Amino acid sequence: MKEYKFEKLELKSFSREPKEDYHEIIREAAKDGWELVQIFAPGTSSYGAASFFEIIFSRDVD
Template identity: 85%
Template sequence: MKEYRFEKLELKSFSRQPREDYREIIREAAKDGWELVQIFAPGSASYGAASYFEIILSRDVD
C-alpha cells in the first residue's frame, strides 16, 4: 500500500518562478523515504498559465 503527500508551491506573480526551491523539497522528502511521482502545474491563471505547482510524492506504508 502507498501513502501520498502533496506539496503546493506558489509561483511569483511576474516571473512565474517558484517561491521555494522545489529541488530541495524533493531532496528533503527523499531522506524520509518519499519518491517523486509527478510535478503538476494546472493551468488556472490568466491565459492558461499555472499559478502554482503541486509536487506529488509517495512512499510505501509499513
C-alpha cells in the same frame, strides 16, 4: 499499499518562477522515504498559465 503527500509550491506573479527551491523540497522529502511521482502545474490563472505547482510524492506504508 502506498501513501501520498502533496506539496503546493506557489509561483511568483510576474516571473512565474517558484517562490521556493523545489530541488530542496524534493531532496528533503527523499530523506524521509518519499519518492517523487509527478510535478503537476494546473492552468488556473490568466491565459491558462499555472499559478502554482503541486509536487506529488509517494511511499510504501508498512
